Amino acid sequence: MMLTSKPVKGEEAHALGLVDAVVSPNELVSTARQWALDILECRRPWIASLYKTEKLDSLGEAREIFKFARAQAQKRAPNLTHPIVCIDVVEHGIVSGPRNGLYKELESFQELVRSDTCKSLIHIFFAQRGTTKVPGITDLGLVPRRVKKVAVLGGGLMGSGIATALVLSNYPVILKEVNNQFLQAGIGRVKANLQSRVKKGRMTQEKFEKTMSLLKGALDYESFKDMDLVIEAVIENVSLKQQIFSDLEKYCPPHCILASNTSTIDLNLIGKQTKSQDRIIGAHFFSVPSRHLLK
Numbered sequence: 001m002m003l004t005s006k007p008v009k010g011e012e013a014h015a016l017g018l019v020d021a022v023v024s025p026n027e028l029v030s031t032a033r034q035w036a037l038d039i040l041e042c043r044r045p046w047i048a049s050l051y052k053t054e055k056l057d058s059l060g061e062a063r064e065i066f067k068f069a070r071a072q073a074q075k076r077a078p079n080l081t082h083p084i085v086c087i088d089v090v091e092h093g094i095v096s097g098p099r100n101g102l103y104k105e106l107e108s109f110q111e112l113v114r115s116d117t118c119k120s121l122i123h124i125f126f127a128q129r130g131t132t133k134v135p136g137i138t139d140l141g142l143v144p145r146r147v148k149k150v151a152v153l154g155g156g157l158m159g160s161g162i163a164t165a166l167v168l169s170n171y172p173v174i175l176k177e178v179n180n181q182f183l184q185a186g187i188g189r190v191k192a193n194l195q196s197r198v199k200k201g202r203m204t205q206e207k208f209e210k211t212m213s214l215l216k217g218a219l220d221y222e223s224f225k226d227m228d229l230v231i232e233a234v235i236e237n238v239s240l241k242q243q244i245f246s247d248l249e250k251y252c253p254p255h256c257i258l259a260s261n262t263s264t265i266d267l268n269l270i271g272k273q274t275k276s277q278d279r280i281i282g283a284h285f286f287s288v289p290s291r292h293l294l295k
C-alpha cells in the first residue's frame with residue numbers, strides 16, 4: 001500500500017490498524033477528547049504499534065524481504081524516491097526498534113514533503129479536483145454532459161496511445177484509419193500496449209479481452225453519428241486536418257466535441273472552414289511509461 005500510494009477508505013484503514021476509530025462527524029470531537037484523556041491517564045497506548053510484540057524469525061529474513069521490495073519498487077517507478085524512503089524507514093524500525101523507526105519516519109517525511117515531487121503531486125491532486133468545477137455549469141448546479149462514446153482519427157503513435165488510454169478508462173472507442181492495413185496496424189499497437197500490461201502482471205487476461213472489446217475499427221464516418229467526442233491524431237498537415245474537421249462537422253452530432261492532437265497548428269486555422277469553432281478544442285497527451293494522460 002505504501003509503495004503504490006494506494007488510498008484506502010476509513011473502514012478499511014481501521015481494519016488494518018491505520019486509524020484508531022471511525023466515527024460520525026457529530027461524534028468526532030467528543031471521541032477524540034475521550035481518546036486524548038484515556039492516553040493521558042494511561043488507559044490507552046499513545047501509539048499502539050509501539051507495543052506490538054510480533055517478531056520476524058531473523059534479521060536475515062527481513063533483509064531479504066527489503067531487498068526484494070526495493071527491487072520491485074525500483075522496477076515499478078524508477079524515478080520515484082518516496083517508495084524507497086518508505087522501505088528504508090520500515091527497515092530502520094525493524095533494525096533499531098519502533099521508537100527509532102517513528103523518529104526516522106518523521107525526519108524522512110519532513111524531507112519528502114518539501115520535495116518537488118511532493119509539490120507536483122499535490123498540484124495534480126488539486127488540479128484534478130479543479131476540473132470537476134466548471135464555471136457557469138457546476139456552480140449553477142448544472143451537470144456537465146457525459147462523454148459516452150469516443151472516436152479517434154489516426155492509429156499512428158499518438159492515435160493508438162490515445163485509444164489505449166480511452167479503452168483503459170472504459171470508453172467504447174472507434175478508431176478510424178485510411179485503409180485496412182493501417183487500421184490493423186493501429187489496432188495492433190493498442191493490443192501491444194495492453195498486452196505489455198498483461199506481461200507485467202498489471203492486467204489479467206480476462207480484463208485484457210474485455211478492454212480490447214471496447215475498441216472497434218472504421219474506415220469511414222458511418223459510425224460517427226452518435227459520438228460525443230472525436231480526437232483527431234492524423235499526420236501534421238494543415239489542409240488534411242481542415243478537410244477532416246469539415247467532414248466531422250457533417251457526420252458528428254452538433255453536441256460532439258471536436259478535438260485535435262496537433263502539436264503546432266493553430267486551432268483557428270484547423271477549424272477555419274467550419275462553423276464549429278465553439279466546439280473545437282486542443283487535446284494533448286503525455287506519453288509516460290505504459291500510460292497516456294490527457295492534459
Ligand SMILES: NC(=O)c1ccc[n+]([C@@H]2O[C@H](COP(=O)([O-])OP(=O)(O)OC[C@H]3O[C@@H](n4cnc5c(N)ncnc54)[C@H](O)[C@@H]3O)[C@@H](O)[C@H]2O)c1
Pocket residue numbers: 153154155156157158159176177178182232233234235236237240244261262263264285
Ligand atoms: N508523435 C508525438 O510525439 C506527438 C506528440 C504530440 C502530438 N502529436 C501530434 O499528433 C498527431 C499524430 O502524430 P503521430 O506521431 O501519431 O503520427 P503518425 O504518423 O504516427 O500517425 C498518423 C496516422 O494518421 C493516419 N491518417 C492519415 N490521414 C487520415 C485520415 N484522413 N483518417 C484517419 N487516419 C488518417 C495515418 O495513416 C497514420 O497512421 C500529429 O498532429 C502530431 O503533430 C504527435
